[in-house]
Amino acid sequence: MRRLLIVDDEAIITDGLAEIFGRLGLPGLEICKAYSGGEALDWLNSTRIDIVLSDIRMPELNGLELLEVIRSGWPRCRVIFLTGYNDFDSVYQAIQVWGVRYLLKTEGYDKVISEVKEALRELDEGHRTEVLLQQAREQRNTLETLAQGEYFRHLLLGTGIGTAESLQEDFRKLNVPLDPAMPVMLVLGNLVHSGSDTSYSGRREAALAVKLLGDTYFHEKTRCVGIIDRYGDLFWMIQPYADKQEAGDSFEGVVRFLEGTLDLISGACLDSLGIETTFTICSTPFNWEALPGAYDRLRQMQHLRAGDGSSMVVTIQSESVDMTRQTREGLRAEKLEPLAGLLEAGRRDAFVETLGDLSDEVLGDPSVDAIQVMELYYTIAMMLLSYVNRRKLSDQISAIELMRFEGHASWQDAFAFLSRTADHLFMLRRTSEYSRAKTVIQGICSYVEDHIDEDLSVVRLASRFHFNPAYLSRLFKQGSGQNLSDYIEEARIRNAKRLLASGELRVHEVGARVGYESPHSFTRFFKKATGMTPQEFRESSREAAQ
Incomplete structure (x- = not known):
């Protein structure tokens, strides 16, 4: 999904452009509106924006000031400035920045549409997974990547974390770009292979591809290390650049960046690799001594999700974790990791196949005695019982x-x-996920009905219910059989008809009650949906009542 943000302090221009692009039906394009630079900031601070179409001269916060925020928060965002002023200084400053275009408002809608389409093409071209992977392959050191992966898998078992000084020395030798004296944020990624290549090497190659893709994006605004953990899942440790924290790139700013970036990565994985993904961001920074416990907690919290979990980006918070486990627990987990990992990840077919292969191998070996068979049975039974207790x-x-x-x-x-x-x-597990999805959908419907006069964009609803917008739209469609935007439109029409028929409010007051501050926009919306203007509907309702 791509997001176009239209910004102009003249509502008629903002609404007009939004309507034009809405009629074009560009696939995968969500249109957002802001009537001031301040409203545009709200959007940029809450979700990823891919293209900004903005007036260059506005009160409070002008286009060039807005550009500084865009460049800081979303480096890949394209900007198209519209102005009716022949302002050479502003134009000159704007065109010096990469990814920025400039148009006069007098050039017409066709030119604006052409520039937006060109920006979308550039974004897609620059987002080609193979190009990014090739760049990453040219930059990475294979031995260094392997060494870092082995080192951090060792740390996650809770057996290798020493003092800050020892970590500093290890990081230096392994060229780890993280600061052991600074807290770290965690991201967990789970891959679901929809293609035919489910071999071990195929899964590892795909996981490495996604890791390299994530590294390429994350390094634009963070220091990070990504590994493939013992379950075959992706795990990133992330810190903001220390020298940029005063400029706003704190952990809070990094969370917003990760949410938008992982949404892009999820789409790239599905389009180019045929892989559905689930990413869970833990927005709580942890000290290094708490890393193993925080990692285990993150895996548990990833399980509590609504829907099937694919193509999903979730942000969670976690309480502080005290790491006091002994090494034996880690070794037991390592012994059970093939089956335990598949059970945790919800990979039914692979689990059943692995369990079948294991039991066939043991039961078919004449040298295995009854005690060994019993030990294997109780080992697997305890793993299942542990899952039952935790869930x-x-x-x-x-x-x-x-x-x-x-x-x-x-x-x-x-x-x-x-x-x-x-x-x-x-x-x-599947029943529980579907039940949670149903609860979420019911909550969305109730919220829409109770806040029909407010902004009900997918982005705002996603923020309210803690989902990324693309996943929320898909979850609603799967659970209700209807597009979320269609449901909202029907709710607005239903409430507008009721208020118009009652005759207690003026037409523009009815529009405001269903979320349209501009009477002109409300009239266009109502006529498009019903074939009548609000006044015509009111008159026909009066005639029908007589």
Whole structure:
């Protein structure tokens, strides 16, 4: 999804341009409006904007001042300035900045449309995954990447974090661009392969491709290190540039940047690699000694999501974590990681296949005795029971039955029971996700009805319900069978008809009650939806009532 923000202090220009681009039906383009530089700042501070179409001269905050904010927060954003003034100084300053165009308002809508389309083409061309990956391949040192991955996987087990001085020395030797004296933010990425290549090497190659893509984007505004963790998922540790924090690039600013950037990366992964992704940003910075516990907590919190979780960017907060675990817990997790990781990630088919291969290998080996088979059974059963306890599913899965190896007629029956139990857990997970999605959709519908006179753009609703806009739109469509924008429009029309028919308010007051401050915009909207102006509808309602 691309977002076009139209900014002009003259409402008729802003609404007119929004209507024109809306009629064009450019695929994947969301149109946002701002009637002042201040409103434009609100948009830029809350979500990623790809193209800004703005008047260069406005009260409070002019276009050039707005440009400084855009360049700081969203480096890839394209800017098109419109003006009716022959202001050479402003034009000269504007065209010195990369990604900025300048048009006179007198050049007409065709020229404006052409420039926006060209900006979209440039964004898509510059976003080609293969180009970015090639740049990353040319810059990276393979041995360094492998060494950093091994080092941080070791730290995440809780066995290798020492003093700040020892971390500093390790970071220096491994060329890690992070500061051990500064807190770190975490991002977890989960890949769902929709293509045919599900081999180990194929999954690792795809994960590396997404890691390199993320590194390329993140380095524009942050210091970061990304690794592929022991479950095959992506894990980034991120800090703002220390020398830029005073300019506003604090952890809070980095969160907004990550939300918008990961939305782009998610789209690139799906379009170019055929991979659906889930990214979870933990906006709480952690000290390095808390890294293992924070990482485990992030994996648990990623599980609590609505819908199927694919193509999703979620921002969460977490309480501080005290890391006091002993190394044995980490070693046990490492021993169980193939199956535990698949269960945590919700990869049912791969889990069932892996469990089947493991049981077949053990049960088909004549040298394996009953004690070893029992040990393997209880090891897997304890892993399932741990999942049941953490997800509070004890009312659905019987712990007593799960821990009764001797209650099965044969070893084969025992492992078949484990497989059926795991399959039931996956089913419960899907049911829970759909239930949460239904609750979210109901909440959105209630919010729309209660705030019909307010801004109900997808971006604002996404911020209210803590989803990224593209995922919220898809979640609503999947759960309700209707586009979110269509539902909002129908709600506005329904309320407008009711208020017009009552005759208690003037037409412009009705428009304001359903979210249209401009009477002209309300009239256009109502006539487009009903074929009648608001006044014509009111008169026809009176005639019908007589």
